[in-house]
Amino acid sequence: MSRSSNRDLWSELVAEEEGEGGRHHNQQPQAIYRRRLPQSRPEPPPASLHLNRPSFALPPPVKRVSWNRSLSTRGRVSIAVFASVDDRPQKREGKQKPPPRGNGNAKGKGKGKPPVHRPQPPNFEKEREYFKEVDAFDLLEESPSPKHISTWVATNEADAAAAVQPVSSRLPNWLISHNFNSDSNLSTTLSKILETPAVRSANGVGGFKLKTPEKSASNIRSYKHSTLARIHAYLEDQFVAQTDSGEETMSDEGCRDIEAAVKKLSLASTSSLDLDFTDPFPALLAYCGQSAPSTLLDVLSKYCDPKDIVKLGEGTYGEVFKVGNTVCKLVPIDGDSRVNGEIQKRSEELLEEVRLSKTLNALRGDAAAQNACTTFIETLELRVCQGPYDPVLIRAWEDWDEQNDSENDHPKGFPEKQRYVVFILEHGGKDLESFVLKNFDETRSLLVQVVSGLAVAEAAFEFEHRDLHWGNVLLSRNDCTKVQFTLEGKKMILRTFGLSISIIDFTLSRICTGQDILCFDMSSDPYLFKGPKGDKQAETYRKMKEVTQDIWEGSHPRTNVLWLLYLVDILLLKKSFERSSKHEREMRSLKKRLDQYNSAKEALFDPFFSDLLEEVNT
Numbered sequence: 001m002s003r004s005s006n007r008d009l010w011s012e013l014v015a016e017e018e019g020e021g022g023r024h025h026n027q028q029p030q031a032i033y034r035r036r037l038p039q040s041r042p043e044p045p046p047a048s049l050h051l052n053r054p055s056f057a058l059p060p061p062v063k064r065v066s067w068n069r070s071l072s073t074r075g076r077v078s079i080a081v082f083a084s085v086d087d088r089p090q091k092r093e094g095k096q097k098p099p100p101r102g103n104g105n106a107k108g109k110g111k112g113k114p115p116v117h118r119p120q121p122p123n124f125e126k127e128r129e130y131f132k133e134v135d136a137f138d139l140l141e142e143s144p145s146p147k148h149i150s151t152w153v154a155t156n157e158a159d160a161a162a163a164v165q166p167v168s169s170r171l172p173n174w175l176i177s178h179n180f181n182s183d184s185n186l187s188t189t190l191s192k193i194l195e196t197p198a199v200r201s202a203n204g205v206g207g208f209k210l211k212t213p214e215k216s217a218s219n220i221r222s223y224k225h226s227t228l229a230r231i232h233a234y235l236e237d238q239f240v241a242q243t244d245s246g247e248e249t250m251s252d253e254g255c256r257d258i259e260a261a262v263k264k265l266s267l268a269s270t271s272s273l274d275l276d277f278t279d280p281f282p283a284l285l286a287y288c289g290q291s292a293p294s295t296l297l298d299v300l301s302k303y304c305d306p307k308d309i310v311k312l313g314e315g316t317y318g319e320v321f322k323v324g325n326t327v328c329k330l331v332p333i334d335g336d337s338r339v340n341g342e343i344q345k346r347s348e349e350l351l352e353e354v355r356l357s358k359t360l361n362a363l364r365g366d367a368a369a370q371n372a373c374t375t376f377i378e379t380l381e382l383r384v385c386q387g388p389y390d391p392v393l394i395r396a397w398e399d400w401d402e403q404n405d406s407e408n409d410h411p412k413g414f415p416e417k418q419r420y421v422v423f424i425l426e427h428g429g430k431d432l433e434s435f436v437l438k439n440f441d442e443t444r445s446l447l448v449q450v451v452s453g454l455a456v457a458e459a460a461f462e463f464e465h466r467d468l469h470w471g472n473v474l475l476s477r478n479d480c481t482k483v484q485f486t487l488e489g490k491k492m493i494l495r496t497f498g499l500s501i502s503i504i505d506f507t508l509s510r511i512c513t514g515q516d517i518l519c520f521d522m523s524s525d526p527y528l529f530k531g532p533k534g535d536k537q538a539e540t541y542r543k544m545k546e547v548t549q550d551i552w553e554g555s556h557p558r559t560n561v562l563w564l565l566y567l568v569d570i571l572l573l574k575k576s577f578e579r580s581s582k583h584e585r586e587m588r589s590l591k592k593r594l595d596q597y598n599s600a601k602e603a604l605f606d607p608f609f610s611d612l613l614e615e616v617n618t
């Protein structure tokens with residue numbers, strides 16, 4: 001590719017982009033919605049086409065709702081109300097599910113372990129009663145009818161834009177992948193392009209923005225053009241710089257280097273002009289630092305002797321295994337068959353999820369960072385794999401099934417070409433539902449760690465978890481009694497009383513990466529808001545809907561406070577630990593004050609936490 005022959009072409013592309021996309025050149029992060037796939041769709045679309053699927057044409061999603069999911073992990077059928085709203089397809093034939101178990105813990109977690117004090121072993125009746133128990137204050141405050149339901153997401157144009165949004169994020173994902181994957185072997189020239197600011201200044205070809213879609217018809221084209229324009233901008237910079245210094249050495253070699261690297265990433269077929277961004281799978285691979293999928297065994301055997309792998313838990317989409325000291329979450333993607341009654345997630349959905357996890361990982365790194373904490377589960381590695389389920393995993397799955405009676409489908413049916421995303425995660429311990437808290441100090445420790453983590457992530461990324469039920473807070477004990485975090489440059493130490501917490505599951509979360517706003521459009525999942533009246537978790541979704549006015553890409557840190565309120569309720573109503581009536585009063589008054597706060601950051605400075613926090617003098 002010669003520079004001179006390209007310049008005209010670049011200019012044409014630039015001119016075309018400016019013509020059709022001038023309105024996109026603002027610097028605000030673009031919202032990227034992740035939409036749940038509807039279940040009743042007859043068959044999943046081909047991977048290369050589904051991005052253009054106009055979401056307004058889809059039937060309403062009927063996925064197992066999140067609040068149901070969290071309960072379902074412990075006993076999917078324990079809440080009778082689901083029968084009326086859950087029209088999911090039945091599980092695959094051939095497996096009869098047993099009736100619900102008495103402890104509401106169908107997956108066997110936390111079974112039989114009596115609490116240390118005031119023993120109240122969980123049981124189904126108690127759980128049922130819990131869902132009835134709503135005090136007068138809560139009824140007044142926690143069951144709002146949505147007053148302002150936004151309609152913009154229901155319009156065709158907005159829906160169409162939302163449906164194609166993932167297209168716009170692919171290259172940024174690819175670009176970011178380079179930064180996240182030190183073992184990535186992308187060309188160095190390409191890495192320079194990756195570092196080129198997304199928005200160019202007025203000189204040169206300037207003013208390009210990577211993500212600009214508003215109209216579906218021109219999205220893919222203009223996206224390609226802006227990508228190419230960015231490459232062009234880089235080349236032009238090189239050219240200018242080298243001319244100024246008198247060595248005009250910007251060569252065809254450089255261009256070939258770029259083109260080769262692009263091809264290597266499978267994003268181009270014959271030349272850079274044929275870049276094909278309609279298939280997100282190569283972008284997912286690139287994000288994971290791979291040029292081709294690995295096998296499951298290749299990945300897992302890095303962490304332990306495969307015969308030692310045991311299954312740890314399961315979710316709607318993923319199977320979770322203990323692999324050495326780490327945890328492996330395995331999510332089948334892109335296949336045509338249903339898994340656990342659900343249409344498989346698609347590459348681009350996983351692309352957003354892994355981006356989100358990686359963004360949160362960034363909070364762990366730098367000691368000099370303005371915002372840092374270790375509250376969010378660490379993603380240690382991300383891999384794309386392909387092939388049938390490995391026999392060692394099948395054995396681990398069956399062992400677990402024998403003891404816990406899995407709700408999921410047997411994994412033996414996966415085809416040769418099945419794809420997976422493998423998340424290698426830090427082992428976070430047990431979830432709050434099954435963990436037995438010893439005393440009030442541990443309870444305070446749990447709350448202060450959650451609130452500080454949320455405050456840090458709010459400050460760093462406008463993060464809102466939006467689904468912080470008791471299945472998504474993991475706990476473990478260690479010898480450490482203090483943990484440090486940094487909030488807006490201020491280093492703080494908190495007292496843990498030997499308890500360590502990790503927050504998981506960012507499916508519904510909102511985050512601003514600086515480049516994009518990643519969020520889940522909860523208005524696309526009406527079942528989330530149809531949980532039983534008085535159920536703390538269901539009420540929290542409804543309250544979030546009111547706070548956000550059903551516009552989910554907006555920043556509403558108050559949603560984090562709603563989940564803190566939920567956690568205090570859960571601790572008061574559902575957890576047993578050694579406590580006095582004074583402790584209970586303290587928690588109730590915390591709850592009342594939380595009601596006044598608009599962010600986790602505000603909540604962190606509540607007097608309830610003051611003797612747990614200490615500022616580090618530097």
Ligand SMILES: Nc1ncnc2c1ncn2[C@@H]1O[C@H](COP(=O)(O)OP(=O)(O)OP(=O)(O)O)[C@@H](O)[C@H]1O
Binds near residue numbers: 312319474504
């Ligand atoms: N890092 C981890 N450490 C320890 N246990 C974990 C970890 N991640 C997940 N688990 C366990 O595995 C279970 C399933 O994980 P998770 O909820 O992430 O799966 P999922 O497919 O996203 O579920 P769903 O989509 O149904 O919410 C969790 O309930 C948790 O108990």
